[in-house]
Structures are given as C-alpha cells and as structure tokens.
Amino acid sequence: MTAATFDVAVIGAGLVGSAIARLFGASRLSTVLLEARDDVGDGTSKANTAILHTGFDAKPGTLEARLVARGYHLLGGYAAATGIPVERTGALLVAWDGEQLAALPGLRDKAERNGYTESTIIDAPQVYREVPALAPGALGALMVPGESITCTWTTNLALATEAVTRGVTLRRGHRVTAVRDDGTHTWLATAQGEIGARWVVNAAGLGADTLDRLFGYERFTVTPRRGELLVFDKLARPLAPRIVLPVPSKVGKGVLISPTVYGNVMLGPTAEDLPDRTATGTSAAGFTFLRTKGTALMPALLREEVTATYAGLRAAIDADDYLIDVDPGRRYVLVGGIRSTGLTACLAIAEHVGSLVDGHLDLTPRPDLPPPPRMPNLGEAFPRPYQDAAAIAADPEYGRIVCFCERVTRGEIRDAYASVIPPSTVDGLRRRTRAMNGRCQGFYCAAEIQAVR
Numbered sequence: 001m002t003a004a005t006f007d008v009a010v011i012g013a014g015l016v017g018s019a020i021a022r023l024f025g026a027s028r029l030s031t032v033l034l035e036a037r038d039d040v041g042d043g044t045s046k047a048n049t050a051i052l053h054t055g056f057d058a059k060p061g062t063l064e065a066r067l068v069a070r071g072y073h074l075l076g077g078y079a080a081a082t083g084i085p086v087e088r089t090g091a092l093l094v095a096w097d098g099e100q101l102a103a104l105p106g107l108r109d110k111a112e113r114n115g116y117t118e119s120t121i122i123d124a125p126q127v128y129r130e131v132p133a134l135a136p137g138a139l140g141a142l143m144v145p146g147e148s149i150t151c152t153w154t155t156n157l158a159l160a161t162e163a164v165t166r167g168v169t170l171r172r173g174h175r176v177t178a179v180r181d182d183g184t185h186t187w188l189a190t191a192q193g194e195i196g197a198r199w200v201v202n203a204a205g206l207g208a209d210t211l212d213r214l215f216g217y218e219r220f221t222v223t224p225r226r227g228e229l230l231v232f233d234k235l236a237r238p239l240a241p242r243i244v245l246p247v248p249s250k251v252g253k254g255v256l257i258s259p260t261v262y263g264n265v266m267l268g269p270t271a272e273d274l275p276d277r278t279a280t281g282t283s284a285a286g287f288t289f290l291r292t293k294g295t296a297l298m299p300a301l302l303r304e305e306v307t308a309t310y311a312g313l314r315a316a317i318d319a320d321d322y323l324i325d326v327d328p329g330r331r332y333v334l335v336g337g338i339r340s341t342g343l344t345a346c347l348a349i350a351e352h353v354g355s356l357v358d359g360h361l362d363l364t365p366r367p368d369l370p371p372p373p374r375m376p377n378l379g380e381a382f383p384r385p386y387q388d389a390a391a392i393a394a395d396p397e398y399g400r401i402v403c404f405c406e407r408v409t410r411g412e413i414r415d416a417y418a419s420v421i422p423p424s425t426v427d428g429l430r431r432r433t434r435a436m437n438g439r440c441q442g443f444y445c446a447a448e449i450q451a452v453r
Contacts, residue, residue, distance in 0.1 A: 006029075006198075007029040007361070009188060011202055012207075012208075014045035016350070020335070021163040022350065024361075029361060031163075032169045032170075032195060033171070036176070040160040044205045044206060048314075049266065049268070051148070052072065052079075054111075056107075057114075071345035075344060078372070083376070086261075087259070087381050089242050090145040090147055090148075091244070092245065093246070094127060104141070108142055111142075119145075149260060151261050154376075157431070164420050165370050166369060171192070172424065174191075174195070175191065176188045178214065185198055188200070199332070206222055220318065222315045224273070224277045225315075226270065228282050228283065229269050230266070231264050231306065232306055240257050240258065244298070307441075314340055317336065326360075403435040406434040416429055436449065
C-alpha cells in the first residue's frame with residue numbers, strides 16, 4: 001500500500017496543534033493532524049484551570065507574554081463566533097500579609113507593561129464585597145476584571161472540527177515512533193504505517209522533546225508537572241463569584257479558587273514534578289495539601305461536597321518562555337514548552353507559526369472556506385437544550401434528559417456521535433456533553449447513555 005503524503009503534518013491534536021492545523025487548513029496545502037491518543041484534546045489540553053488569561057502576570061518582553069495578550073483577544077472573538085462559553089468573572093489577587101500587599105503595585109505595573117491597563121488595587125472592605133466568603137484577614141487585592149473562565153474541551157474540539165471541515169485529515173491513534181528524511185519529505189513512522197510530509201510541526205506537548213530528538217536535537221527536556229484539583233458541587237458556586245488568585249511567590253503561582261463554566265467551583269492546582277509522563281492519578285498528599293490551602297482561603301468552601309477530582313500534567317521545561325523555532329533546512333517547526341497559558345494563546349501561537357513559515361509555504365487563504373462550526377453550549381450561564389422550548393418542539397429528543405446531574409439530553413448524546421469528530425470513548429463523550437460529569441459520576445445514567453447512538 002502506498003504511504004499517504006501531505007504538504008504539512010501537525011503532530012499533536014491538543015489546543016495548540018489543532019489551532020495550527022486549522023490555520024494550515026485555510027490554505028491550499030494538504031495537511032494531516034496526527035494524534036497519538038484516541039481523541040483530540042485528550043492529553044494536557046483536557047485538564048487545566050480553563051482560565052482565559054489577559055496576560056497581566058506574564059513576564060514582560062517574552063514571547064509568551066506577547067502571544068497570551070494577542071491570544072486573549074483572538075480566542076475571545078473565536079468563542080463568540082463558535083459558541084464556546086466564556087464568563088467574564090474577573091479575578092482578585094488577594095494579599096494576606098504585608099509583603100504580599102506591598103507587592104500589588106508592582107504587579108499592577110507589570111500588567112501595564114504587558115499592555116493590560118484595567119487592573120486596580122482595592123482595599124480589604126472592597127475585597128469582601130467582591131468575595132464575601134473569603135477567610136478573615138485579607139488586606140487588599142489586585143482586581144483584574146478581564147480574567148475569564150471558559151471551556152477548554154469545547155475550545156479544543158471547535159479548533160479540531162474547523163480544521164477537519166477545512167479539509168485537514170485527522171488521524172487519531174497515530175503515535176509517531178520514528179522519523180526519516182529523504183530530502184523532499186519527512187517520513188513519520190506510526191503503528192498504522194508511514195506518513196510523508198514536506199513540512200512537520202511538532203506540537204506534541206508532553207512528547208515534544210522526544211519527537212524533537214528524533215529530528216536530531218538535544219535542546220530541552222519536558223518534566224511532567226502534575227496539577228491536582230478538587231471540584232466542588234454546584235451548590236458551592238455562590239461562594240466563588242470571581243477567580244481568587246494568590247499573589248505569586250518565588251516558588252510559583254500557588255493555589256487558586258475558581259468558578260467553572262459548568263457551575264462548579266475548583267480548588268487547585270498542586271505543582272509536583274514527576275518522572276512519569278502518564279501519572280495523571282490523584283494522591284492523598286495532594287488532597288491534604290489542597291484542603292489545607294482551601295481552608296485557609298475560604299473555609300466555607302471546604303464544608304461543601306467534592307463532586308470530582310482530577311489531575312493534569314503540564315509540559316514544563318527548564319526555561320521561562322515558550323520554545324518555538326523553525327528549521328527551514330529540515331522543514332521542521334518546534335512548538336514546545338507551552339504551559340497552561342496555551343489555552344489562551346493557542347490561536348496566537350498558530351498565527352506566530354504561520355509567520356515563521358511565511359516564504360517557505362503558501363498560506364494564502366482559500367476563498368471558499370466554510371463558516372466556523374457552531375459548538376453545543378456546555379456552560380451554565382447560557383441556554384442549554386433542555387431549557388430551549390423551540391428546540392424541544394422541533395426535536396423532542398432535546399427534552400429527554402438522560403443525565404440528570406448535568407441535565408444532558410438524548411439529543412445532545414445523539415448529536416455528539418453524529419458530529420464531525422465523534423467520541424471514541426466514554427471520556428470523549430463526557431467532554432462533548434458533560435454527561436456523567438456530575439454528582440453521581442455516571443452511577444445512575446451510564447448504562448442508558450451508552451445505549452444512545
């Protein structure tokens with residue numbers, strides 16, 4: 001069988017890889033998006049704090065700072081066009097001692113150097129007017145009104161879906177294990193056979209350094225950094241109307257409290273460097289740490305029920321900036337070291353990659369591009385199908401709830417399986433619909449949901 005060949009192969013169908021594939025898909029180039037796992041967004045991209053960052057706290061002058069600031073506006077516009085839920089909650093960086101309080105003016109100045117001018121310092125009474133449930137003892141805060149919450153699952157799926165509708169070939173379950181270059185094409189070995197491409201983009205996340213070495217480099221190492229989080233029941237949501245951030249210290253950004261677009265409250269993450277790139281399990285030590293921190297920040301929250309726990313691995317590298325580079329001779333682009341800000345920056349990263357290959361590849365947009373996809377809404381702040389009388393009148397399946405914790409209907413399950421990129425696993429269905437993601441974690445509804453096709 002003749003191996004398939006393309007103009008461009010993008011490796012990694014997380015947020016960044018999907019955004020890059022979407023960019024190439026707008027051109028006349030033939031593009032393939034390769035994903036090692038069974039679904040798009042099933043690695044680092046699925047498990048983060050889902051915050052749309054203004055970039056106020058990035059290191060000024062870095063590539064990350066520039067791309068996060070740019071990505072904030074790009075993703076905000078894309079969310080509006082595609083139906084990705086975004087809630088403009090704002091955030092507070094709360095100072096609990098004199099040293100933290102003294103740091104607030106510097107953080108405000110840093111935000112302004114990053115181009116964000118809307119942050120203000122507020123006093124303790126105003127802090128408690130904004131978030132009454134905070135523990136006693138707050139001295140003040142930096143208010144950042146532009147910080148927002150969104151759905152990382154829907155964002156990733158929207159980008160990958162648009163890439164496919166633009167003509168990109170998506171191949172899931174294609175882990176790249178070897179690379180050879182014949183001078184014209186790079187041949188990528190997978191368990192399903194070789195795939196050839198004139199250009200290769202490495203957006204492999206946790207595996208980016210391993211893949212980079214296959215291209216002959218020894219320039220960075222990914223250290224998996226586990227972040228564990230506790231997710232509290234929806235009854236806790238009134239306690240956290242805004243994102244509550246710690247004042248950064250020398251040891252990191254620390255633990256935050258954040259509402260989610262699904263109506264829950266999230267506490268975390270931890271930050272633990274591990275040797276195992278598959279260690280997404282939670283730990284008793286992590287939970288103890290989070291409960292201790294949470295009790296100090298918001299005691300009332302710790303009296304609420306925990307609905308779920310999860311852990312994600314961030315692709316940490318030994319540098320304080322993104323590592324994005326092009327090798328024209330090898331026809332190869334590296335996109336590495338993309339931390340949790342990659343959610344916000346993904347469209348700007350794709351734009352930046354496009355600028356790097358300009359002159360080597362023709363990215364002129366085709367005139368016949370399809371419109372952006374309209375994604376199903378997973379956010380509590382916006383109408384869901386079970387609340388839409390017109391939708392139910394047109395199709396009664398949108399009125400037949402099968403997941404009562406999350407109010408997911410048969411129509412939504414059916415639509416997910418009939419979509420451009422259908423789920424291949426139960427977890428994939430969760431990310432597309434919220435089914436089995438609530439209080440019972442699928443105990444009551446899993447059998448009926450899996451019977452719907």
